[in-house]
Amino acid sequence: MEERVRVAIVGSGPAGMSAAGHAASLGMSHILLEKTDHLSDTIYKYQKGKHVMATPEALKLRADFGFEAGKREQILDGWNAGAAALGVNVRYRSEVLKIEGEAGDFLLTLAGGATVRAETVVMAIGTQGNPNRLRCPGADAPQIQYQLDDPGEYIDEHITVIGTGDAGIENALGLAADEVQGNVVTILNRGTDFAKAKKANVALLMEAAAAGRITVRTETSPADVRDGELLLDTRDGQETIRCDRIIARMGSAAPRKFVEDCGIRFTSEEREAYPVLSPLFETTRPGIYVIGALAGYPLIKHCMNQGYDVIEFINGNTALKPADEDDLARLFAGVPGGRTVDEWLALLRERIAIFHELSALQLRELVFLSRVRGFRAGEVVFERNDPGSSLFAIAEGSVLVEVSPTDSAITVGIEQGSIFGEVGLISGRRRGATVRAAEDLVVVELSRTAALKLIASVPAAARAVARISIERQLLQIFGSGLTRDDVAELVEGATVEEKRAGAVVLKEGDEGNDIFIIRRGSMIVEKEIAGKPVFLSYLPAGSYVGEMAVIDGSRRTATVRAAIRSEVIRLPGEAFVRLLARKPDLLKKARTEMERRREVNDFIESRKENFSGSVDMYSQTAQFLVDRGIGEATDVLLIDETLCVGCDNCEKACADSHDGLSRLDREAGTTYAHIHVPTSCRHCEHPHCMADCPPNAIQRGVDGEVFINETCIGCGNCQRNCPYGVIRMDSVPPRKPSLLSWMFLGKGPGPGEPAKAWRKKNAGQVEQPKKAIKCDMCKGIDGGPSCVRACPTGAAIRVSPEAFLTVARLAEDR
Amino acid sequence: MAGTPASRNREYATAHESFLRHRGFRWAKVALGLCGFSLAVYFLTDPRPRPSGSTWIGYTLGTIGALLIVWLALLGVRKRAITPGRWSLKAWTSAHVYLGLSLIVVATLHTGFQLGWNVHTLAYVLMMLVIASGMFGIWAYASLPRALSDNREQMTQGQMIEALHALDRQLNDAAQPLDRARSDLVIAALAQDYFAGGIGRRLSGHYPAYATQAAVNALSLAGEGDAALDRVEKLLVRRKAMLDRLRRQMRIKAMLEVWLYVHVPATMALLAALTAHIISVFYYW
Structure with missing residues (x-):
């Protein structure tokens, strides 16, 4: 028998269920069509015992069902009870295959051939059925899954979770929750932020990472799925890890084909686009409404409110304002x-x-x-x-x-x-x-x-955003006198490309005239001489390469490759040629720049016979420094060990300039060709420490120094995130007696960081909290970094990599 | 091959040059000038009755010398007072070295070569002792850091000691199957104080009663094929290598510091003697 109702609701997730509940309580004839044999499949498929959150907290809930944060089971039980109490008319195992007809008389064809007639249709089918897939070689391997039902099923496996949205983080936490399972869990984040996830989840993940239960890899993406292992693209190049199972939680997109077949248009061609909706949730096909995740709303509270609202709208109450109306009104007040x-x-x-x-x-x-x-x-x-x-x-x-x-x-x-x-x-x-x-x-x-x-x-x-920032970057790099119209053609043709560490951007001897702007990361420039690559220079973010070929039509004169994982903007060469033709000033500027580089090239050429040894040495030293992370530094302390007498005056000076705590460990660190990179902050271009600071206490100062301000809460995230181990957690020691009273009266511990014993003995009543401490480049201290000022022999030097890593220095005598 | 962004607004940059070459030997030139001036006034004038500290040239050179000595001694304060400002300890060291050396000329000419068994000559002798120890210091600073760096190969001193402890623990376990005589050799090696023998040993790097060496020698003669014995011998060889490295490290560091134990106390004595010298000169004017 064919059922005929006022409203057919497709999908029984929080949105559909709330709509059905409200229809039931209004006494509206309705039917709730659910594909599976239980309500709310998405929540049902959450991993067992999962804590479900109720965000945004400020938003009022407007529904006939209760909902507050709690365990999955509790919430599902509550909803089942609510549906029964309200008398919701549910039809399980009823997948909708087709929707035909017009507003007032739709015909819904269900799997199995049954049909339902409805005046209006509310689609609340979510997006779970259509997860975003991996897009790398091996993406169809059997060990990849897009869903995790019960994390307790897996034991002693190396599992990699891809995606750091809430789903990914919760899966990773679930898999690592019980140590007895013996899983080795890694979670990959393409970027450094966890913007898509809820704060509380990020905090739990960081806690698990700190305890060593989960490995969090930022700036990492899968490159190749292999049997039992996974090749990763990381900031510093490719790396293979053991991996028996991949859980990919990279979001999902609307089941577009079905929705479009119902005659509903989307906002754009993008995979992640949503259906075009009126403020009443009505689609481009009158009489069909879309709510919930399919409307672009993944949060349960939003979904439930929309279910309530859509039934009110259908019932003729079109003046109803959304639940967040009051809050927004306050915002605009x-x-x-x-x-x-x-x-x-x-x-x-x-x-x-x-x-x-x-x-x-x-x-x-x-x-x-x-x-x-x-x-x-x-x-x-x-x-x-x-x-x-x-x-x-x-x-x-x-x-x-x-x-x-x-x-x-x-x-x-x-x-x-x-x-x-x-x-x-x-x-x-x-x-x-x-x-x-x-x-x-x-x-x-x-x-x-x-x-x-x-x-x-x-x-x-x-x-x-990318377009605007490219445009501004172009105007900044090529100088004043250019307008937006001048660079419009370049911006139009610009593409952003990601380069993994070591990837070649330009190859010496190749043809081509595209220009590249380094948007983030850094590059090294090499030239092949007598079969060996010679390090020419280092380019920080904001530099551009490749314009020589444009200006004189020659082949590429050197090889440029990424020092760390970088992003470049590729600009079409022809457009640049036309720009130069229009702007003689710019051409002149470019030519002067080019002349300077020619000189460096000539210098290298002239040295290649008689100084090949020293050029080799220089290249290897430069490569060593890049390997030590100088590639992302903006200012780094180096120690020339042919001059360092080991007096540690740099450490003492550092301690005496900063509350008696040294931010530098001179002796530790690596050395090559007597150039020592001590354990001290490099002030990275994109600081890893900044990525996850809860009070946002890590900032960059006017001179490019990365420093921690007084709002630090001592959580230690930055210390864990720093790949160079230059951040320590410590409390401020008691004040020392003055230098003169130490010299003449022997009072206090003397210059440098006081010993533990002295600190303990002189500690006051109040226990000082431990906070994160790192180099601030002696911010605000006249004269600059005291480590360098206090070096008696000139061994300690502070350099910016672009100034230090240039072959032109070979010509200088030390 | 590329354009770089405008340099950051950092005002301070550090030149990569040693204290000896600081600013193109600026202080060496100043010191040479001072020596030249002193020699010129000494040899171009002909004071009566004879050149000495109590002629106007003598007083001039003496004043310059005394002021220099006091200023040179202040390096110790400068080094430890990390005050804000545009000073560089490297520049101070450079000036300290060259102006200190120029004192040889300035002070010697100040004496007019009148030396005897008195407090004045005591001050002169102490000053020369300070300068001589300082010259050793210059040699040490100029030549030893490279050796120190080569020897440590990125290890810190703490790590060397830690590595020795680790080897000792392994040796202790590995030597359990050995017979009494051989065990005693290992025990003797483990029990020996690494640094016993005092400053002489430390500076010479010569350790005659070297128990680890003795154990290596004895065990290497004791036939092949015994796995336990082989293992102990290998560990002993590694222990010896690590111990040698640590001793070299300690030796070089000692060389870099030992002269200061003469230089600084002699400076204090010099300041006292200098005070006595000046007071006595004016008292008996």
Whole structure:
């Protein structure tokens, strides 16, 4: 017999179930169609005993079912009981295959041939059925699974979890929870942040990593799945690990084919795109509504609220405001303009480029996590050197960027709809310029996490941000006098490429005239002489290569390869040729630059016979330094061991400049050709320590120094994340008597870090907390780093790699 | 092959040159100038009755010398007072070395070669002792660091001692199957104090009663094929190599420091004698 209902709800997850529950309580005729034989398959398939969270905490729950954070079993029991109590009409084992007909009379064909007639359809089928797959060789190997039902099933296995969203982290934690199982669990993160996961999950993961139960590998992605092992692309090159099983949790995408077959359009062609929805959740096919994860909302609370709302809408209550309305209204309250929440949201989406392709719901969620601020004309949004990593999007008005540190009259405008502050997302540096409101201004300020989440989950937004940052980088590199229009063609043709450590970007002798800008990471330049590669120079992020071939049409004169995992922007050579033709100033500048490099090349050529030994030595030394992580340093302490007498005055000076604690271990560390790299901070271009600092206490100062400020809570994450072991945890020792009273009266422990015994004896009543301590390059101390100033023989030197690692130094006499 | 971003706004950069070559031998040139000046005024004038400390040239050279001595002694304070500011200890060391050497000329000419058994000559002799020990120091600083670096091969001193302890534990276990006589050899090796013998041994690096060496010699004569014996012998050879390295490390470090045990106390004595010299000169004016 054919059933006929007012509303057919497809899928019984939190969204569908909440919708059915509300329909039942309103007395609306309904049917809940579920593919499996139980409610809420997604939650059902969570691993046993999983703790389910209820975020965002601030959001009110509006549903006929209760829901609060708790164990999977508890929640499922509650829902089953609720469904029974409300009298929800469920039909299990009823996969919907086809939806035909028009609003008012839809015909749903179920697996097995049965049909259901409904006036309206609510689709709440989620995205679980369509996980994102691995895209590397061996991706169809049998040891890869996209689902983990019971972590207790696996024992004594080497398991690699790929993806650091909530699902991946929870699976990894589950697999490593019981030591008796003997699993060796590794989790891979493509980047350094855990933007997609909930904070609490990240904290648990870090705790497990600290306890050695899970290996967390950041900046790592799978390269090849092999039998019993897995080849990884890491920051420092490729590495093979043992791996019996891969659990890939890299998100999922809408089951697009089925949804499109129902006549529903998507926002774009991207794999991760969502259906086009009206604010009432109605799709492009009238009468069919989409809610829940399929609408772009993976969180249970959102889903349940939407289930409630959609039934209200269908029931004719179209004036119902979403549950977060009050919170959003509060957010917009202080902003001039007097618009309603809906007007604001429509305005933001229409005007701000990176919001264009967000669904109304995604936008609501994003704005919920952001701040909206108004500024009067002339007011400062942020100052040069302010700390801060948030991203600003201009909703109304425009801003002026003061590009020159000395003259505030030199400005560059950024117009309505664009973004600024994006550098903070990429490098963690301080604000590079002061930004003022050019006219009355309204901006949306997205926290770094919210912005990264936006970039990670909406490809269109990622492209918009990438485009803008490429454009700005080009303008910065090729100097003033260029406008956005001048570089538009270059930006259009630009592509971002990832290079793993050691990958060749340019090969000596090859043809080609594309230009590369190093966006992150660093490169080394080599030239082959007498069959051996000779190290020419080191290029930090922000440099560009390859323009010589463009200017004089020659072949590549040297090989350029990535020193560490890097990202380059490839610019089409032809477009650059046209730009040079239009801009004689730029051509002149490029030619001067080229002349300088010719000289280095000539120098190498001239040396190759009589000095081949020293050139060899130099190349090997340079390679050693790059291997020791100098490739990502911005400023590093080196010790020339032909001069070092081992007096440790550098350590003592360091301790005496910083509360009596040394941030440097001179003797430890590696040495090659008498150049010693002591255990001391390199102030990495992309600091690993910064990646996961809960109070965001690690920052970069004006001179490029990475330092920890007084808000450190002593959690030790940075110490664990630092690959060079240069961060220590210690408490501030008691104050020492002055130098003179030590010299003449023998009071106190003398210069340098006081001994443990003395510290213990002189410790006060209050126990000092242990905090993270690392080199701050003697920030704020006149004269600069005291380790170098205090070296009696000139053995200790501080260098920036680009200045030190250049073959031109061979010509200098020491 | 590439353009690099504008250099960062760091004001300080450190030149890679040793204290001896600091700023193109700036202080060597100053010291030579001072010596030249002293020699010139000494030989171009003809004081009566004869050149001595109590002519105006004598007073001038004496004042310069005394001030230099006090300033040179302040290096010890400069080294330990890590105050802010644009000073460099390397520049101080460089000046200390060259100006200190110039004292040989300045002070000798100040004496007018009038030496005797008195407090004045005591001050002069002490100064020459300080300078002589300092010259040893220059030699040590210029030549030993390379040897120190080569010897340690990235190991810290702590790691060397740790490695020795580890070998000792292994030896202790491995030697259990050995017979009484051979066990005694190993026990003697393990029981021997690495550094016994005092400063002479430390500086010469010569350790005649070398129990580990003796044990190696004895065991290597004792036939092949015995696995336990082989293992002990190998461990003993490794222990000897590690001990040799540690002793070399200690020897070089001692050489780098030992002269300071003359240089610094002699400086203190010199300052006292210098004070006595100056007071007595003015007292008996």
